[in-house]
Amino acid sequence: MSAEACLDSSDISIHCGSTPSASFDDNGVLWVAFVQDEFVYVSHSSDLGKSYSNPVAVNSIAEDAEHNGENRPKIIVDESGIIYVSWTLKTSPRFTGEIRFSRSIDNGNTFEETRTINDDGLFTGHRFESLFLSESGHLYLTWVDKRDLEASLKKEEPYVGAAVYYAVSDDQGRSFSKNYRVANHSCECCRIAIAPKGPENIAILWRQVFGEDVRDHAISELSPYGDTLQTHRASFDEWHINACPHHGPGYGAIKHLQRLSHELVY
Template structure:
């Protein structure tokens, strides 16, 4: 097994894990940034701003793909502790009529515990409500790694990793593999939430949840699941506003046996024809890396394609019509590059190129569909936030 994957196997399930091994220096917990495009086509980023008593979530927007940016806008009135690593950066999403939604994970005093916090603006981001905790369960346990999406009806969905079932099993002195995925729904523009709804039992503890809207406009989650005895592949399930999600089905089949959490969540996108496009990190037959595959509208998964070298990690995927773009990070011993695998004909042919590189620390790459096409958003310590066409 390669060196940086060996480190994963040495880690404890409950603790932080090096997903980057010997190039761990390429990651910086303070650089965690997410991005989204509003109904007017403006691109927004959400990140943190350090403060004496924690941090603020701050937002910026650009109408010209990063040439100029708005003034920083703080979401909270007072700072608080906020997780800002790449797997758990603050999230941003938009309603249909000027609403701006923000979610983030607020760590509590005990290790690996947290709350999922939410704030909203109804005036286009000029002012925000006081942050509120999304979930009804307030036990000081793991509620972490939030994901945020708005469906076509304007309903707000927040999903997270939750260990209430694991804690209950432990109290009964019964085994419980991993954590669980829960979610809550707001049908009043973020004023209140209904839940807590369980999406799935037995998820990995520290991998982000990918959310995307399918052809019908329903939110679908892809997450790292625990199958059998510590097989940590992926599953997908559709969320529903009534708390009755679909039964999860397996989405990757690498049969990766590991008693640890890789801190390495998947990416997910749907094409207009209903086909599913996914990227993920796994170790298959002692050869690990990043993989891409597509599934037919009926769910039949094609043969996975391994991306890049042994050092490939933290991929993302986006689809815009017949344009399919996949990016990932890759370290060559001196610098970290973002590589692009691109198809302009719905996946019939592909080209690869390097989009960007940096010598310092960096966040995960993000792909977004904009009115100008798919773009890469990548924040680095040395160069700041870059917005580059994924072509």
């Protein structure tokens, strides 16, 4: 379907929706999540994207889901066929939001009631979520969070940037842990990259504020039990800017089976 046709059509379709994200399941089926008309939709393709199933709405009530290059819905399908979807709900005032999550246990025919994962109850920034499923079955959600900024403002104390938080589900998305803080003083609006670190831990890469205005990347290893095991500065570009570049990192991890027994992160 062409862009012109979408303008004149009320069809719900991946071709007319915004910012799709994609993931393959263990059977080679391509699953996509996208936003259209204030709903997050899921559709799938069994022929490598030549055709798609009728989209199914994830949220039952219309809401303003983020849909841009840095902040779009995420989708993962586990080995049992459960479909996990996360996104950021835009709230008022500007630059605030909530981390939203739902799952389907019937092959994408229906989705459970949408849940909010951030647990502070504040109308502040909870945005730019990332979703990852470890080999051990731990489902991670990470995001940029401004609850500590709000606390500092109440105390009239200075605070630069935002913070990085995460939560983990160990029961296939039925429930999530409390929110864990990874680091203060992250960039306010850059996506977070995730790669595996062993069977159950993850490594995350994000843009951090060093000093007053240097915005370079930091990397941490996280456990599913709320442990931030190590944090390092990952880049030394010395980018002095008192603003968010709206440009997060990306990376992956591989195993070199012949020579190494651990992951390499790029």
